[in-house]
Amino acid sequence: MMGFPAEKKVNRNFYKLFTERQQLNYRLHSVSCTGTEVHLSMCTFEFYRGNASAACRAGMPAVVSCLPGPLFAAGNAHKKKQRQQQQGQPRIRLKGGARVGEGRVEVLKSSEWGTICDDRWNLLSASVVCRELGFGSAKEALTGARMGQGTGPIHLNEVQCQGTEKSLWSCPFRNITQEDCKHTEDAAVRCNIPYMGYENLIRLAGGRTVFEGRVEVKRGSKWGTVCSDGWTTKEAMVACRQLGLGYSLHAVTETWYWDASNVTEMVMSGVKCAGHEMSLSHCQHHGTSLSCRNTGTRFAAGIICSETASDLLLHAPLVQETAYIEDRPLHMLYCAAEENCLSSSARLANWPYGHRRLLRFSSQIHNHGRADFRPKAGRHSWVWHECHRHYHSMDIFTHYDILTPNGTKVAEGHKASFCLEDTECEEDVAKRYECANFGEQGITVGCWDLYRHDIDCQWIDITDVKPGNYILQVVINPNFEVAESDFTNNAMKCNCKYDGHRIWVHSCHIGDALSEEANKRFEQYPGQLNNQIS
Template sequence: MRAVNVCYCCPWRLLLLHFLCSSSMGSPSPSTDPEKKVGSQGLRFRLAGFPRKPYEGRVEIQRAGEWGTICDDDFTLQAAHVLCRELGFTEATGWTHSAKYGPGTGRIWLDNLSCKGTEGSVTECASRGWGNSDCTHDEDAGVICKDQRLPGFSDSNVIEVDHQLQVEEVRLRPAVEWGRRPLPVTEGLVEVRLPEGWSQVCDKGWSAHNSHVVCGMLGFPGEKRVNMAFYRMLAQKKQHSFGLHSVACVGTEAHLSLCSLEFYRANDTTRCAGGSPAVVSCMLGPLYATSTGQKKQQHSKPQGEASVRLKGGAHPGEGRVEVLKAGTWGTVCDRKWDLQAASVVCRELGFGTAREALSGARMGQGMGAIHLSEVRCSGQEPSLWKCPSKNITAEDCSHSQDAAVRCNLPYTGVETKIRLSGGRSRYEGRVEVQIGVPGHLRWGLICGDDWGTLEAMVACRQLGLGYANHGLQETWYWDSGNVTEVVMSGVRCTGSELSLNQCAHHNTHVTCKRTGTRFTAGVICSETASDLLLHSALVQETAYIEDRPLHMLYCAAEENCLASSARSANWPYGHRRLLRFSSQIHNLGRADFRPKAGRHSWVWHECHGHYHSMDIFTHYDILTPNGTKVAEGHKASFCLEDTECQEDVSKRYECANFGEQGITVGCWDLYRHDIDCQWIDITDVKPGNYILQVVINPNFEVAESDFTNNAMKCNCKYDGHRIWVHNCHIGDAFSEEANRRFERYPGQTSNQIV
């Protein structure tokens, strides 16, 4: 009996001893061998959804033979690390929420998943328990893993998706090939790219919903009717290669692959019997209808419908989403932000469906109100305001959670008409444009006269290279090509054009003051840019009048900070009347704001005791209601530094000790009301009602992602002794109607501001 007892007990003691030893001697780092992860036994993992790359997607777990998903509540990058290792990747680079890769089906296995990131298995993470969730599949979490496999990992535990055909690319092929057809192509046979090449789609059962989805993918807001009799007649005379049939879309899908569809098998001998190739005709959005010279589509808007706009994007159809409420623009919180809501925005603006629904202020932070949160759209709504949403409160959301979109755009081919040469990277170089007609095309240069930041913005946009860092008028250091002819001159852009051809320029006759390739236009482009914004409320709160004695203004006079009449004053007796206010300038973009000039050209100012890096950074003006300037600030130059920053941002720039100058993303530069030249000399201004205007970066010397928010305006009443400043706002913060009311403001009859 004793021997039997020993044999019975020893294995358990040995197992316990082995467990204790392995626990005390093991490394805290996660195991890289999936076969040894006991906690994951019985579980299988896969990445699913579309569109996606092989190392990203919706996370699905198979437990007890049933596949399910994970809710995004409390999901973090640490949880993504654990799941990516379960999937055989070394680590995670990001994660997604709100079913970015489409909603899953079946159970939601995990909710409120909380991991430290070092766990060897997802079963070691805290959660509400298997199958215990209050989420819907609209909250399915996804991961983006680093495209690097764990050493020796067996793919038996990784099921990415069934290896089925997917529709990754769609195009419209014009049925009639002769002649030069303008881009974009708006009507033609629907073709999908399959492994064996481009194939047509059988039109049996084809519906308007299918056409709506195809047009959205191709960058068009909607579809229109087609003359099918014409296309059926053509179909009888041609051979077709059908690869897809039985397409059934609801109409809200952002991609054709999200629709129900069937592929023909290789051994199918009869394809689309009695049918024809599917044909679609799409409507151009207003932006492209105007730029291509086609008749602008008239979209009737319901009475009282709020507007929507995109801000801060480098390209058309991308940017931070802002909506209009009660005459004021505000942002949208990214909670539950998804492709359906983003697609409603894109179509409302005249683009196609959304290519990406971006969260986390990926297109820069807004300022002011946040109007919407937890927007839930079906995809059929004509406006974002028609979607259910949550009333926002101050503690609900911050501007670090501003939602943004990237929309599908029509292919116009403008990027083939421009190129850069001679630069050190593809983001810089001398600008070359293609002119002429087919058969007689040639490349040429652009005259550098008057070429600046606005023109460079359009060139970088046309090239698809993001924002403009610099517009250069001399490019002798990039003289590496054999193109020497100057073919375009007098280019003047507003900054919003889609291509340089849409900018004003000399026609066939080229006029250039400085000849030679040395003085031709160049650009330096960047994926990111700064975005400066003035804190308008602070101007209103701090504005006051000071009568400052002349004997205290010698330094200011030296820097030309006083009105011209000060030169004839009886120095040092008398005084000047100054309107003083504080100016707080925020950088809400995605790149630091740096002065254009290098340190070698900065100017030392003895009065201030530091170097100034920009001659003209801000204009201060007093205007009459009709726009006539009656006084202006003469601040000679500026020193740029980080005065304060948001909690999680560190200061990088300071003026003292010849330090680096600039404004970091998430920081602001404060010019207090009591420093020299932070004023407007109003000694000669008569009593009346005026507009106070402050413009940042007025000459566009430094590139920004958005120049439309650089001006601030206030109403003000001056009675000869006191001044009342009110209604201060950023230039693009109001609706057009609210701006008209501001400009027509009759003025105050008393000092009672209402």
């Protein structure tokens, strides 16, 4: 209940001495749990009636000492010991949750991560997941993809734990068949976690609702603002999590339009977060030696939080199926050159003669989250491109890169989101965004935006790439400009072999879809050739 996965023995004699000096009031006795309950109130017990202070003559206060999970272990030695105990790749993880200890449950089977179907999903099974991950019992067992839809296989169905199991894999379950379940039925959990009090060290001021405002943090006994230099979606995500307000919708770097409170002093600068931290104080920052380019409350950091967020991911098989090489004449590439869609060596070419070699493929971007994906910029600041006759709503929406197996970039393309729209949707989902006639741009939950291989700039210029083995990488929303519930699934990778004339693209997968070992094999040993593409 208190958020800890296990307990350790305690010195009862110490507490016996302590209680002899105290006048104690007892409330409960004869508490009898089976150990599978998620809350103490679900055990059998009796209340003391009448003079409670005279009760429990033969006993003493019940005492418990809790062992923290890896995320909450105090000392490094403890963390090291726990890491040794948990050696090997974890076979279970949580994805897409705003807070620590919540998310869609994913399990690893045959080197591939997949989800759990919510049939018969309950608090007992959810508690086994929570304890296995180093948290306490489950607060909620969520059904119906409440933490967003996963991708890939659905590994388990009808999981029925008794509640005492050490691992979800020890529980009875049914293997899944495609007809049984869909990702709209992905199971999720909210776990009990230890109370850390982080929400008492941060507050919002001046916003129109409780979900927004200028960030104020407590350093020692003093409240102050945070410098907005380098303040991005990642830092805002941590601030929203610390406040318990869900996901970051916007990282605000100018807060002059929010009413000023009496706090004007800046107490934190240089904040740089990875995005998973529980508190801003856990991120890198300047400490006591503050340094801020723009001081004053006008440039104090602010946030707008949301209980839901989008989650974009690429349909990897389509990239593999549609990839091919085209030698495109330079006289057909003036617009693309104007929009910076060719490699830098194209500037030295003998225009309009000659050609560029392009690796072309289709990309289909799905929104599996719980909120629509909208461009960061409002339509008033979209940029009109006369040559292609369309508006760009984001400077860079995707990065397309060719990497060597050790990660060195040898070719790149990038694509502004000139037209974010609902190309197709799942059954029962209505399209909401259409670019035509200066329409609204975005991707609705349950819909996808398709960029066909024959669209300008839907390519990587590989004119200067030498024959060899490579990795094709596509990253959506690479600068984290728009909030998502999960940024770890924004990259897709494929193995490539290029012989100077043709290219073979295979083993395409979302970046976090495979086990660590499978990913290492993928990066170190480009696989056998298949899916020959001419």
